[in-house]
Structure formats: structure tokens, C-alpha cells
Amino acid sequence: MKTAAHIVLPMLIVMGGWAAGAHAASDYPSRPIRIIVPFPAGQGADILARLLGEQLGRELGQSVVVENKAGAGGVIGTAAAARAAPDGYTLYMGSSGPLAISPSVYKAVGYDAVKDFAPITNVASVTQVMVTAPESKLDSIAALIAQAKQRAGALQYGSGGNGTTSHLTMELFMQRAGLALNHVPYKGSPQAMVDVIAGRVDVMFDAIPGVLANVKSGKLKALAVSSSQRSPFLPDVPTVAESGIRDFSTVGWIGLLAPAGTDTPIIERLHTAVTKILHTDATRDRMATLAFTPIGDTPSQFAQFIRTEVGLWAKVAATAGVKME
Template sequence: MNPCRSLLALLACSMLSPVTGWAQAAPYPTQPVTIIVPFPPGNSGDVLWRTLGASLSKEWGKPVVVENRPGIGGALGAQQVARANPDGYTLLHGSSGPIAISPQINKSVTYDPRKDFTPIMLVAGVSQAIVVRADSRFNTIQELIAAAKANPGKLNYGSGGNGSTQHLTGELFKQSAKVDITHVPYKGAAPAYTDLLGGQIDMVVDSISTAVPYVQSKQLRVLAVSTAQRDPAVPDAPTLAESGLAGFDVLGWMGLVGPPI
């Protein structure tokens, strides 16, 4: 069976499940479905739902509209869905940032992820990567760590924003390696990559799915990935644990949630 069709079937069935409280009198959906992605265009979640959304539109015979609502580390779009009509037609790209991280560190977040969302399904796990330019002087994580220790605070890394999975992965890396590297938050991954390619920052911490096109075009290199096992998308890139940071294991996740029922 085609794995993409299997995922689409599972997604379609999960949205009709009595557990969600959204079972419809008529077959679901009877109108367009909106999926809010709480990050800028080009983010891994945006790519995921634009790909799946196009296939779901064909599967369901109804439009699936992907809307980007970035801000506050994903919390702005999440708040919109938490307050939406709980009819199953406004859904959220839920991920570790807006669901698990932002509510713990940002006082402006007004939703409770345990009460204000209805979980539908887990879609994917995503490893994070430390990425440098193809011509970077750093060929290994060990070289980067040595340079950071010799020059405290002089190196910097970009992420998709304060409170994002990428930000916390970067901070955990700093803590594990006992180095001082300056965090530069951006409003999404795209401007971070622009500055990395332009030489304004030394590295980016980001999801591997977003980094891969830059790697394939030989503009960037992955020094290491955050998960316990190597990522099949970049099999030659070692893990941080392999690179001397024993026990390092970070896996971001992406799923689909709706408003409370």
C-alpha cells in the first residue's frame, strides 16, 4: 500500500473518530478545512501541510486551506485555533514549540495545551541539525566546540525564534558542550538561512527537513544531528552523541490538533 495514501486514510479516519467529538451527520468534510501553521512560509510544518493538504483536497473533494499565522514562537496561531469554532474545520499544525515549549516560558501565552486543544494525530518526528555554510572553517562539531571555547561569546547561531524547538536545542547543545555561543532569534527559518548564506551568522540550528534542500544544493553542510540515531536524510552526518556529547537526544514532533470540544 502506498504509505502516503495510508497516512491520508489514517488522517481522514482520525478526524471522523467519536473521540474528537466532531463526528458529522454528513460525511466529513462538507466544506473547506483550514489548517493553521503558526510559522512563516518555508518552515518544515508549512511544507508538510501544503504537501498533505493538496493530497487531502483530492482525497476529500473539498479544499484544504493552509494559512500561516506566525508569531510568539508559534503561540499566536495556536491561540487562534484554541478559540476557534470546535466544528472540525479549523485545525492547527501542532508541534513541540507552540504546544510544549511556549506555554512554559512565555507569559503572554494564554492557552493551556492540556485543556484548550483536542489532539487528533501525531504525524512525524523531526531531528534538529547544526548547519554551517559549505565553505565554513568548521568541518566537525569538535572543531566548532574548540573554537567556541577559545572565543567565548564570539560565535553565534540562528534559530527560527525564541522558545522554538530549534532555540532550545541550541541552548542544550551549549550547555552540554560547556560553550558560550550567542543566540540570534529570527522570525522563522528563512531569514536565518539568508543571513547564514550571507556570512552574518556562523551557524543555524533547524529541523533537518528544512535544511536538506540547502545541503542537496551544496550551499550548506550538516555538522551533526540531534537525535540518538543518524537521520536517513543526511546519513553521513554524525549525531551529537557520536560527536562526544553522550546522551544527547532531541526529537521535535509535528502533529494535528483542533480546538477544545
């Protein structure tokens, strides 16, 4: 039989733990914060981390430093962030590649995307768009499907490398459309884009921010966007679903996380600060010029979203047989 002491003691322990966390949050931050970005400077996650970091520093009253830890498609920096102390002073700007795709395509990444991180908020979505050379006879998804079936094995698609978002997005498209195109991986999307523009590779998916200028200038032709709705940045370009592949919908994303075990009050304070920044007109205008769509969901919503994404890309990778050392 449980006595009153048996009941009260665990409650006191829980309350004491919450009080300690709340006290830590009240003093937080008392020193500079770093945001690990697992990609080189200038890429989408880096741009957003610096945009947020500058304003987050003003909001929290401490400097925020962006630290680039690039390599292995984001795996190296992500593993480093997962191992960091869960004290709120190391944050991580994660994205769909290293968090949702890499765990399924690499033999070992050194982290668990669901268990090793405490999501703060999904910062922005990044729609993918399928592009081809302006002189290409591929004027639509329907034309692509017809050509691929008529000339089996003849069409090629480029990507930023094996296991990248651009690679797996095309694999998903081919699975949904029942097609087989030849994959030509590059060491990065910019290199792949050069050959698409020149007509040496037929098509590729890439994030809108990376191709928007070339589409607007006529150096590239956009066939369809990957999202469920048309992009405000390319309003005249249909979705893949509109083009006949009705069960196709996916976007890239970039979000802010902390190492698992970070006190809940600290996560809540960071969430409040970041979402406040995301709702300012200045931030939204700046993100619009970069072709990012702000999100700002709750930690629990972001956590569920990551679990869904991990499951989706695990199935795509397994079906396509994509596996890397």
C-alpha cells in the same frame, strides 16, 4: 444505599452521550473543514497541511481548506485554534515551536498546549542539523567544543528568533556540552542562514528541509544532526550523541490536532483517515522529497509525547533564562 435507579440513570446518561457522539461522527463531515496553520504559506507546517488536506478531502468527501494565521512564532494561530468550536470542522496543524516551546518562553500565550487540544496524530518529525560555512575551521562537534572553550565568548550562533526551535535546540546543546556561545537572533531562519553561509555567524541549528539543498550544493557544511539516529536525508552526517554529547536527542515535529472537547468518534475517524493517507506510497514519497519523516501515532501516544516535550523545553528555557513578553 444506592438503588437500581441510581445506578442505571448515570449509565444511561453516559451511553446517551456516547450515542450522540457516534451519531455526530456518522454524519461527519457534512460541510467543509478548515485546518489552521499558525505560520505563513510555504513553511513546513503549511506544506504538510496542504499535502494532507487535499487527500483528506477526498477521503472524507468534503473540501479541506488551509487557513494561515501567522504571527508571534505561531502563538496567534494556535490561540485561535484553541478557541475554535470543538465540532471537528476546525483542525490545527501544530508543531514543537508553538505547542512545546512557546508556553515556556512567553509570559502568556492564551492557550494550554495539553488541556486545550485533542491530539489526532503526530504527522511527521523534522530533524534539526547544525550547520556552518564551508570555509569554516569547525569541521566537527569536537572542533566546535574545543574552539568554544579556547576562545570563550568568541563564537556566535544564529537562530530564527528568540524562543524559536532553532534557538532552544542550541540552548539545549550548550547545556549538555557545557558551552556558552553568543546568540544572534534573526527575524527568521532564512535570514540567519544568509549570515551563516557568509561566515558572519559561526553556526546554527535549523530543520533539515530548510538547509538540505544548501548542504548538498556545498554552500553549507553539516556538523551533526539532533536526532538519536542518523537522518536518511544526510546519512553521512553523525548525530550529536555520536559526536560526544551522549545525552542529546531532539527533533522538531508537526502534528494534527482538534480543539479540546471534540467528540472521540470524530477524532477516531480523522485519525483513521490521516494515518491511511500517511501509509500510502505516494504520500511517503512526497514527504521524503521534502525531508519529512512520517509518523502517524495514536491520539494517546501523541498526547503523551506533547506532555513530554512541554516538560523538556520548560526545563531548557528555565535553565537558559529565556523569557519573552
